[in-house]
Amino acid sequence: MPVAAADRGYLRRAxxxxxxxxxxxxxxxxxTAQLVCRTLDYDDVLIAQKQLKNHRQWIDSSIxxxxxxxxxxxxxxxxxxxxxxxxxxxxxxxxALGLMPGDEVIVPGFTCIVVPNAFDFAQVxxxxxxxxxETYGLDVEEIKKHITPKTKAILxxxxxxxxxRDYMAIIELARRxxxxxxxxxxxxxxxxxKGTRVGNYGDLAFYSSELSKIFNTIQGGVVTxxxxxxxxxxxxxxxxxxxxxxxxxxxxxxxxxxxxxxxxHPLRNHLGIKYELRYKDKIYDSTTEEEIMGxxxxxxxCKMPAAISLLAINQLSKIDYYNRKRRQAAKRWDAWCVxxxxxxxxxxxxxxxxxxRYPILVDEEKKRDLSWSTKNPKITPGxxxxxxxxxxxxxxxxxxxxxKAVRQCINFPTLL
Ligand SMILES: Cc1ncc(COP(=O)(O)O)c(C=O)c1O
Numbered sequence: 001m002p003v004a005a006a007d008r009g010y011l012r013r014a015x016x017x018x019x020x021x022x023x024x025x026x027x028x029x030x031x032t033a034q035l036v037c038r039t040l041d042y043d044d045v046l047i048a049q050k051q052l053k054n055h056r057q058w059i060d061s062s063i064x065x066x067x068x069x070x071x072x073x074x075x076x077x078x079x080x081x082x083x084x085x086x087x088x089x090x091x092x093x094x095x096a097l098g099l100m101p102g103d104e105v106i107v108p109g110f111t112c113i114v115v116p117n118a119f120d121f122a123q124v125x126x127x128x129x130x131x132x133x134e135t136y137g138l139d140v141e142e143i144k145k146h147i148t149p150k151t152k153a154i155l156x157x158x159x160x161x162x163x164x165r166d167y168m169a170i171i172e173l174a175r176r177x178x179x180x181x182x183x184x185x186x187x188x189x190x191x192x193x194k195g196t197r198v199g200n201y202g203d204l205a206f207y208s209s210e211l212s213k214i215f216n217t218i219q220g221g222v223v224t225x226x227x228x229x230x231x232x233x234x235x236x237x238x239x240x241x242x243x244x245x246x247x248x249x250x251x252x253x254x255x256x257x258x259x260x261x262x263x264x265h266p267l268r269n270h271l272g273i274k275y276e277l278r279y280k281d282k283i284y285d286s287t288t289e290e291e292i293m294g295x296x297x298x299x300x301x302c303k304m305p306a307a308i309s310l311l312a313i314n315q316l317s318k319i320d321y322y323n324r325k326r327r328q329a330a331k332r333w334d335a336w337c338v339x340x341x342x343x344x345x346x347x348x349x350x351x352x353x354x355x356x357r358y359p360i361l362v363d364e365e366k367k368r369d370l371s372w373s374t375k376n377p378k379i380t381p382g383x384x385x386x387x388x389x390x391x392x393x394x395x396x397x398x399x400x401x402x403x404k405a406v407r408q409c410i411n412f413p414t415l416l
Contacts, residue, residue, distance in 0.1 A: 038415040039216050039322050040260045044314055048256035051307045058249050060306035067309035068222075070316055075189075076197050077205070077224035079231035081238040082304035082312065084248075086186040086208030086221035087114040088241070091121065091301055093182050093204040093223055096233030097153060099124045104150040105182075108138050108157055109399030110385060110406070113294075113392045114287060115155065115184065121296045127151070128388075130399040134346035136359065136409065137164025139401070140173055153180040158188035158198050160411055161214065161326070161356035163348045167193060171201050182206070186221075189214040190323045192352040199224055204234075210286055211259060214323065214356055215315040217308050218255045218284055241303040248299060249307050255284045256311065292392055322415060323354045329414040330355040336377055357382060357411035364407045381410040 051057065064082065072080035083089045099105065101123035107116060109128035116126045127146050132139040136159040143154060154174050158164050174181045181202030185191075189207045191198045199205030204227075209220035225231050258279045262272035276283070290297050304312065330353070337344045342360045347353055366372060373380050388396040388406055396402060 036212065036259075036263045036413075038264055039214075039315060039318060040256060040264055041318070042260065042265075044216075044311055045257055045260045047311050047314055048253040051310065052250065052253050055246065058246065058305050058307040059243055063306035063313075064304060064309045067304070067312045067316070070313055071207075071222050072224060074316060074319075075199065075207075075222075075224055077200055078226045078228070079234065080222050080224045081234050082220065082222045082309060083238075083241065084221070084244055084302040084304050084308070085114075085219050086184075086206050086210065086213075087118050088301045088303075089206035089208075089221035089223035090115065090118040090182070090184070092234050092237040092241075093206060094118060094122045094124060095237040096204060096225070096230045097180050097182075098233070099152055102150065103152040104148060105153045105155060106138070106143055106146050106151060107155045108136075108159075108402070109388050109396040110136060110159075110402035111157060111184070111389060112186075112287075112385070113389045113394075114291060115157075116389060117291055117294060117296075120294060121300070124152075125150070128396045128399055128402075130401050131405065132165050133361065133401050133405060135162040135165045135348065136160065136405055137162075137166060138170060140166035140169040143170065143173060147177055147179070151177070151179060153182055155182045155184055156202070157184035157186070158191060158353075160345070160359045161188045161191060161354035162345055162359075163188070163191050163193050163198055163351035163353055165346055165348055167198075167201065167348065167351075174202075180204070186210075186213060187356040188354055190319050191354045193348070194350045200226060203227060204230055209312060209315065211255070211284070212286070214354060215312070215319050216259075217304075217311045217315060218252045218259070219286075220304055220308055220312055238303055241301055242299075243305050244299055244302040248302075249305055251282045251284065252308060254279050254282045258283065287391070326355045326414040327352070329416075330358055333358040333412055333414070340376075355414045357384070358414055359409055359411040361405070361408045362410055367408055367410050370410070377412070379412060379416070381412050383410055385409075 068080045104125045104127050106129050107126050108131050110131050119126045129146050130142040138156050156170050183199045183202040183205035185199045185205050186208035204225045206223045209215045209217040211218050258275050261275040334344050387393050388402050
């Protein structure tokens with residue numbers, strides 16, 4: 001029987017309504033939970049809201065240098081230069097070290113794609129090296145096998161906020177072989193080794209304030225050094241770095257508001273959805289499709305503008321407080337591990353990790369299907385990293401431990 005025109009209109013409207021509801025449900029249920037940083041508070045929202053009304057303050061070198069100065073003092077480093085991401089800060093390191101096309105750098109075979117990308121963009125050859133499975137850092141014995149006459153630097157990382165097991169052994173190996181050390185402290189801002197913040201033992205270090213990290217400006221990063229010669233190189237890179245365009249700054253400020261209401265506000269289950277839907281076109285994506293494909297984005301390498309530096313200053317003032325909470329949570333996870341028979345992550349002697357996440361190794365099946373976690377511990381773990389060069393599926397040969405971590409390492413949150 002033919003459908004009357006009025007009925008067709010009704011069906012179309014009903015269909016559209018269903019489509020909208022499906023879209024909203026899919027949108028809300030998308031897997032963002034692992035990217036949550038819970039250090040944004042209402043005072044950060046107030047800063048973002050004030051900035052959104054005051055475009056004229058968005059670029060201001062006195063505020064930008066104030067953050068640089070405060071970060072360097074807090075981090076016990078002589079020099080600091082803030083950029084709009086950890087990866088841009090790594091590019092500054094590559095420039096300051098004068099790495100050239102054809103030079104080689106040793107990098108963990110278990111990291112985020114943006115790390116090798118920074119070297120690829122400078123045509124520096126990345127040589128992947130296996131990790132150990134106690135702190136997921138570079139294994140010093142493996143590094144020795146990869147040093148060639150072309151090796152110029154080693155990039156070590158302190159993953160999940162742990163201080164890497166072979167920290168001092170790697171620094172000593174580098175010194176003996178005349179190699180530079182870049183410390184990837186993207187996960188470990190504020191961690192200590194022998195009373196000094198990590199990042200101060202190598203030649204250069206970079207930190208991240210991306211939204212899943214220790215402190216949060218949605219996107220951001222800092223590079224530090226204690227070497228005056230390298231600081232001159234960093235300074236040259238910084239002077240020539242562009243500012244982001246106003247759309248990007250505005251977007252970041254809106255994301256502060258969304259993230260606070262979505263993940264931190266006491267009524268987040270109601271307000272979060274409202275704010276997320278309101279700002280859905282502005283929701284920030286940590287790594288763009290271009291970067292996943294290895295293409296350098298056009299706004300790569302920007303310096304941190306004043307609008308974001310004000311947030312960074314506020315976040316910096318709270319890092320120690322939140323890191324204390326993370327350490328307390330890690331103690332609770334320690335007890336849980338003992339009860340469940342899991343191996344605790346290693347805390348290197350004389351170190352004070354910050355536990356961005358609490359990583360453990362579980363059976364492969366348990367990483368694939370996390371449904372067990374709803375019963376005990378009733379908290380869904382994160383699965384970073386699901387590939388050797390997260391999130392890109394690229395084979396990294398000769399890194400069996402990194403492959404194991406990809407299959408078996410999960411991590412629990414330390415701030416709820
Ligand atoms: C280990 C590691 N290093 C570096 C970075 C880069 O930091 P950013 O996102 O600020 O560029 C990330 C980012 O997620 C990371 O996980």
